[in-house]
Structures are given as structure tokens and as C-alpha cells.
Amino acid sequence: MSATSSFSTCISREPAPVVLRCPALLPSSVLPSRRWRAAVVLRVAAVSRATSAEAAPAKKRQPRGITKPRPVSSELQALLGVKEIRRTQALKQIWAYVKENNLQDPENKRVIVCDEKLKKVFGGRDRVGFLEIPGLLNPHFLK
Known part of the structure; x- marks a missing residue:
């Protein structure tokens, strides 16, 4: 050999x-x-x-959990402009809205000063912390 x-x-x-x-x-x-x-x-x-x-043939998994599109409340529809959205995308669009309208507190960028649309979504609160947003969005996603 x-x-x-x-x-x-x-x-x-x-x-x-x-x-x-x-x-x-x-x-x-x-x-x-x-x-x-x-x-x-x-x-x-x-x-x-x-x-x-x-x-391992490549197959597409169905979205589930926070990546699954869900119907949203009328207040969130007015802010985002869609009837159904993923939680992750909703959070991204809210951040884009906040930055576009310059709603961050100048002294502490992790705090949002709410305008009228955001007050409807966040339960009438004037100021919302960065980490509070996902919890305040939960009631707006319908099952």
C-alpha cells in the first residue's frame, strides 16, 4: 500500500x-x-x-413568543399605525418615535418624557423609564 x-x-x-x-x-x-x-x-x-x-435540511420555524405578530389595542394602533405587530418590532418603533420627536430627558437619556400619544399608551404617565416600557406594553397586546 x-x-x-x-x-x-x-x-x-x-x-x-x-x-x-x-x-x-x-x-x-x-x-x-x-x-x-x-x-x-x-x-x-x-x-x-x-x-x-x-x-440537516434548512426549514423555517414558525414565529412564537415575542416574535409572533399579535393584534394590538386601539391606543397602540394610533401610535404605530398597524393592527398587528411583533412585540420586538413594536418596541423598536416606539424607540424610533421617541428619538424622532426628541422625547428623551436631556439629563437622563434612559427616561422618556411622554407626549399625548405616549401618555395614552403608557397609562397617563408623564415620564417612563427605559426598563418599564415592555411591561407597560403588555396590556396592549391582545390574545
């Missing part, structure tokens, strides 16, 4: 783990050359990519 055929049969099988107690103490003649190790790594990577691509 030639060196190349034994190399390819060795690589095509499942790689066996090699445990070296202390590679630094072994003579260089025992360790494989850098070129050989690079070829093995490339071959194993190519084989693993090919088998993983065949084994």
Missing part, C-alpha cells in the same frame, strides 16, 4: 482521538509534520461540513 492511499483511507474514516501526554517532551520524529496536520484538519473539516449539510 502506498503512502497516499493509506493517508486517504486513514482520513476518510472517523478520526480517532489522539492523546499525547506531553507533546513538548516527545521527539519531533514522533509528531506528524505541520503540512500533514494541516491536510488532515482541512479534510476533516470538509467531511464534517458535507455531512452536516446533508443531515
Whole structure:
């Protein structure tokens, strides 16, 4: 058997783990050359990519949880302009509205000073903290 055929049969099988107690103490003649190790790594990577691509066909998961579009209340519809939206997108659009209308407190950017539309959504509150927004939006998403 030639060196190349034994190399390819060795690589095509499942790689066996090699445990070296202390590679630094072994003579260089025992360790494989850098070129050989690079070829093995490339071959194993190519084989693993090919088998993983065949084994797992890509299928689209249905959105669920906060990524599932839900119908919203009339107050939130007036602010966002849509009847159904994902929670994540609603939060993004509210932040865009706040920044567009310059409604952040100049001293503390994590606090929103509400205008009339936001007061309807946030229960009549004048100021709302950054971390309070998702909790205040929950009642506006209908089940």
C-alpha cells in the first residue's frame, strides 16, 4: 500500500482521538509534520461540513413568543399605525418615535418624557423609564 492511499483511507474514516501526554517532551520524529496536520484538519473539516449539510435540511420555524405578530389595542394602533405587530418590532418603533420627536430627558437619556400619544399608551404617565416600557406594553397586546 502506498503512502497516499493509506493517508486517504486513514482520513476518510472517523478520526480517532489522539492523546499525547506531553507533546513538548516527545521527539519531533514522533509528531506528524505541520503540512500533514494541516491536510488532515482541512479534510476533516470538509467531511464534517458535507455531512452536516446533508443531515440537516434548512426549514423555517414558525414565529412564537415575542416574535409572533399579535393584534394590538386601539391606543397602540394610533401610535404605530398597524393592527398587528411583533412585540420586538413594536418596541423598536416606539424607540424610533421617541428619538424622532426628541422625547428623551436631556439629563437622563434612559427616561422618556411622554407626549399625548405616549401618555395614552403608557397609562397617563408623564415620564417612563427605559426598563418599564415592555411591561407597560403588555396590556396592549391582545390574545
